[in-house]
Amino acid sequence: MYDVAIIGAGVVGRALAYTLSSFELSVALIEKENEVAMGASRANTAIIHAGFDPTPESMMGQLSVEGMRRCYQLCEELDVEHRKTGSLVVAFEESQKSVLEILYRQGVENGCQGLELIDGQETRRREPKLSEGIQAALWAPEAGVINPWEFTLAMAEVAVRNGVVFMPDREVTGLAWQGDHYQVTFSLPEVVQARFVVNAAGVNSDLIHQMVATSAFEIVPTRGEYYLLDRTVGPLVHSVIFYSPTTQGKGVTISPTIHDNFIIGPNSEIIEDRSDTGVTRTGMDHIGEMAIQMLPSLDLRANIRNYAGVRANSRRGDFYIRMSAEHFLDLAAIKSPGLTCAPSIARLAADLLEEAGLPMRKKSLWKGGRRVIRFKEIPEEERQAFIKDNPLYGRVICRCETITEGEIVAAMKREIPPVSIDGVKRRAGTGMGRCQGGFCGPRVLEILARESNRHPLTVEEDGMGSFILTAETKGGCAHD
Numbered sequence: 001m002y003d004v005a006i007i008g009a010g011v012v013g014r015a016l017a018y019t020l021s022s023f024e025l026s027v028a029l030i031e032k033e034n035e036v037a038m039g040a041s042r043a044n045t046a047i048i049h050a051g052f053d054p055t056p057e058s059m060m061g062q063l064s065v066e067g068m069r070r071c072y073q074l075c076e077e078l079d080v081e082h083r084k085t086g087s088l089v090v091a092f093e094e095s096q097k098s099v100l101e102i103l104y105r106q107g108v109e110n111g112c113q114g115l116e117l118i119d120g121q122e123t124r125r126r127e128p129k130l131s132e133g134i135q136a137a138l139w140a141p142e143a144g145v146i147n148p149w150e151f152t153l154a155m156a157e158v159a160v161r162n163g164v165v166f167m168p169d170r171e172v173t174g175l176a177w178q179g180d181h182y183q184v185t186f187s188l189p190e191v192v193q194a195r196f197v198v199n200a201a202g203v204n205s206d207l208i209h210q211m212v213a214t215s216a217f218e219i220v221p222t223r224g225e226y227y228l229l230d231r232t233v234g235p236l237v238h239s240v241i242f243y244s245p246t247t248q249g250k251g252v253t254i255s256p257t258i259h260d261n262f263i264i265g266p267n268s269e270i271i272e273d274r275s276d277t278g279v280t281r282t283g284m285d286h287i288g289e290m291a292i293q294m295l296p297s298l299d300l301r302a303n304i305r306n307y308a309g310v311r312a313n314s315r316r317g318d319f320y321i322r323m324s325a326e327h328f329l330d331l332a333a334i335k336s337p338g339l340t341c342a343p344s345i346a347r348l349a350a351d352l353l354e355e356a357g358l359p360m361r362k363k364s365l366w367k368g369g370r371r372v373i374r375f376k377e378i379p380e381e382e383r384q385a386f387i388k389d390n391p392l393y394g395r396v397i398c399r400c401e402t403i404t405e406g407e408i409v410a411a412m413k414r415e416i417p418p419v420s421i422d423g424v425k426r427r428a429g430t431g432m433g434r435c436q437g438g439f440c441g442p443r444v445l446e447i448l449a450r451e452s453n454r455h456p457l458t459v460e461e462d463g464m465g466s467f468i469l470t471a472e473t474k475g476g477c478a479h480d
């Protein structure tokens, strides 16, 4: 019997698990995939939004600025890669200029600081490669970029260190209220009991809601596709550049990543299949066109990967956060800026759970904080000492990103070890560069199998069933 079962290990479920881990509570975090951050939390634009987009009366408006500030604070406390870059929303015509004015007023009301409306000339002074056609822009100095996987993982690691039980590979198929607790059932023959249940199931949050309450909202899965450009193309821009938003969303963005690559996208397309993260020629063409309008010198041939994420949009146009049934809390329809708002959503969720009767007593001992060794960032003079201490730091596995075997092995020893090649990528950064794992993939597979004492045939690329090797061809496998 757990005090709280959280369904969904995306950034929202993880932020809540992190928050609850500082109280005397038993918490289970249930996830259908084999890893954390397998939904929208891994495939997004990775922007810490300043908070001018949502209207002040919306829940998103009320949670944005608090979320943004807490994001930066958590990134410092948990050693998560991030950078405050500022953002520009650019306008090419009069109608778009009036949108900027609306955003400015909303931002001021939401509590954003340092917002400025600037003309085209000033915009190009700050970002010289932007188009001559831009007439005005809204500057928001508090926006930034983040490593969204690391953010989710970092909160997860601290939560697990402080007693939260992570239960991957369990798809919730049923919830039954038993008078004083819920019985949570899965696709596996197994049951979890919990006094409170929190629905943080992202794009499936309406389906989980309907297991205990009448339908109150419907998720309209909306796909956003992207180009990822190699860093050799840059520097293109220093800040995040948004095309003036439309009713469809925030508009196409050109953004530096924390690893100095560039993300171009997303578009916005309603789809039937909630799990469809494929990219399309039409989507790519649309994104390319909009981006080139903002940045005429953009060379899309520097593309090293395309990907897509699915937004948990609802027709209500806002987050759906409330106690919807006895001891059942919805953290549902968490669309953009849900990554930025995750910490403030978690704070609100903890308040709502307490109001609903969950006893919240602070733990006397809580182990916070987190540090990661990023070998390439260590000053040259200190590297030798590191290698002397642990020769694995002297073996570079990923040549594009200069990631050493020492970093991979360290990732394997953390609170939630990776179970797949992409899991190593998300923790250590292997395969993030130009060759996208073409060279280091087989070596990562070997290390993963060796360190987790598994047969190489059982190692997956990413989600469940994505095996890489199908059979031995020459016999004599060292792991037999």
Ligand SMILES: Cc1cc2nc3c(=O)[nH]c(=O)nc-3n(C[C@H](O)[C@H](O)[C@H](O)COP(=O)(O)OP(=O)(O)OC[C@H]3O[C@@H](n4cnc5c(N)ncnc54)[C@H](O)[C@@H]3O)c2cc1C
Binding pocket: 007, 008, 009, 010, 011, 012, 013, 014, 030, 031, 032, 033, 036, 037, 038, 039, 040, 041, 042, 043, 044, 045, 046, 047, 048, 049, 170, 171, 172, 173, 200, 201, 202, 203, 204, 223, 224, 225, 266, 308, 309, 310, 311, 312, 334, 335, 336, 337, 338, 339, 340, 341
């Ligand atoms: C294209 C795109 C761009 C975005 N850009 C930004 C941005 O730049 N900045 C920003 O702040 N926000 C952005 N967002 C929004 C942000 O990514 C999301 O709001 C946030 O990641 C949502 O987190 P979540 O935990 O609610 O959902 P998810 O990350 O989707 O997590 C939900 C989890 O629930 C699990 N699950 C689902 N069903 C079940 C079940 N039955 N049983 C068990 N587990 C289940 C899923 O596997 C998943 O891991 C963007 C979103 C998209 C899609």
